[in-house]
Amino acid sequence: MKSAVENLNPTRVRLTVEVPFEELKDSLDAAYKKINQQVTVKGFRKGKIPARVIDQRFGRGAVLEEAVNDALPKFYTQAVNEADVNPLGQPEVDITELKDGELLAFTAEVDVRPTVEIPDYSGIEVEVDAVEVTDEDVEKSVEQLRERFASTSPVERAAEDGDVVTIDLQAKVEGEVLEDGVAEGVSYTIGSGELLDGIDDAVKGLEADGEATFTSELKGGSAAGKEAEVTVKVTQVAARELPALDDDFAQMASQFDTLDELKADSRTRLENMKQYDQATQAQERVLDELLKLVEVPIPEKLLEDEVNTRKHNLEHHQLGQMGLDLAKYLEIQGKTEEEFDAETKEAAIKGIKTQFILDELVATEKLNVNQDELTEHLMRRAASSGMSPDQFAKAVVEGGQVPMLVGEVARGKALALVVEAATVKDTNGEVVDLSDEDEEEIAEEVVAAAEGEGETEEKTEA
Incomplete structure (x- = not known):
């Protein structure tokens, strides 16, 4: 087999492939065998019809068509490997020549993963909200608890x-x-x-x-x-x-003996929540700055598919569960259809860029995912899906989605690496230490949100 690759643009190639006819032998044999099982000819037992009879009765063309359809995926994959390209999605195949006994020639156009150059990202600086819990915040939290015991x-x-x-x-x-x-x-x-x-x-x-x-x-x-x-x-x-705010209420509504202890615990919980929110904000803003640093050409077909997937999921899953259609949703949001389409396209571009850039970082930094990390990620995904870990794991394995989960964890690790190298300050000008937070777990969530919960992954794995 001979193959050549032509770069049509930074995200699309055309493969030209020529296959000597003798390399079709296995597929021709399989075609005759398949047709043998599907047809009957008087005077011959089923499955025992000679090839020459099949050619005479059903046409050599039908056999060639079956053989070519069987062989094309194998020869396409071989050409992709020889050209060392990373295809995205399914190719558009055109058979340019088929000479019985001589030659099969075809072209295959396909989107490819673009080359991404990662610049020095150590200079990224972002500002996040300061972690401040006021007395008013604590009183509001306690009041909400009080409402529950009304x-x-x-x-x-x-x-x-x-x-x-x-x-x-x-x-x-x-x-x-x-x-x-x-x-x-x-x-x-x-x-x-x-x-x-x-x-x-x-x-x-x-x-x-x-x-x-x-x-x-x-x-x-x-x-x-x-x-x-x-x-x-x-x-x-x-x-x-409402119950009186006193020590008796604290004992009824919590494990604490006094109202002061309950308020102190509320303050600690609010601080932990705000620290988590601050870490998430840092990850999101660092990711945004990283995306600004890197030029990434976006494959048109991939972008089109991603936009359509996001719109489909919104219309048929999220809005359907709320009893709304897209027109009503846009009315509630105060948006035109043109504004919605523009926002969806912008989000899709961000998701695709995020995956390409972080995948490149995974490769350049040689980041690996161990079994414990994958298991922890699976447990979190199971919880968010409402399934038990065993059910979710079974669905992932049966659906061939294990590489997708590995990719999610790896990209989370890549983003966490960038955040560690960045300078993060709060609105008070203080440098924020994120080491106490589970950076990689938060990064996985931020990456998933940017990618649209893994929609891009399903289309770009090939």
Whole structure:
């Protein structure tokens, strides 16, 4: 076999391949065998039809087509290896010549991973928010805990802000009661904003057995997005009573004996959360600066596929679960379709650049992933997917996705390496020490967010 490679642009090549006909022998034999199993010819047992009879009855062309289809992947892979290129996605193959008994010639155009030059990144400097926990932050945290331990008791008065009302609902669209528009015994806290727009004004001032009608746009169900006439009947009004903020509350709501100990613990937890957020912010901003340093040509077909994948996942998975379509989502976001398309394309470009650059860093820095690191990453991914580790591991192995997970861990390690070399200061001008945080774990999350949760990986592995 002879092959040659032509660079069409920095991200696409054309392979020209010539295969002597004798190298098709195995595929021709396989083609005759396959056709033998599929057809019957009077006078011959199934599977025992001579090749010359198959040629006469079904045509030599059918055999050649089957043989070429069988052989092309093998010869294409051989040409890719000889040319030392990294293909992305599937090639566009064109058979340019097929002479029976003489020659098979074809071309294959395919996107390839571009050459990426990593410059010195040790000079990267970023600024992040300072870790500051105020007394107000602590009081708010304790108040939220206090809300969780609130009790309710029925009252014989009109409903007010903060009350818990038990209500029955009926929704009509164009005068017809919706099949899924009736609910009874719903518990609702006035002012929580957890139900329909307009319901707070409708129920405030009503006593038990009071009724009101209002108009609201439905957020979900069979008529999501439509205006509905909603009738609400209050069956009970209950006042919420908050426990006193004292040592007794601390003992009831936590493992601490005093309110001061509970507040001290709240302050520590808030500091830990803000430190984690600060580390995440540092990783994100360092990644953004790294992306600015490196020029990366983006394969057009890969970008198109990535944009389409992101749009499909949003429309058919995320929005579908919320009962929304893309038009309604854009209306809520206050965006035009053109703005949405531009943002999606920008995010896709960032995801592709992130993967190319960090993969190059993995190679140049010779970063490896050991079994413990892979197992820890698998456990985290399983938790985020809602599956047990065993279920997730089985799905990964059966789907051939182990290399994808290894790539995620390796790119996280690459980003953590860049962050270690960078200078990170907070808004007070103090140098931030991130050594106490799990840099690689946070980096994996930042990389996954930039790449769109691994969507690019699935298309670029080839």
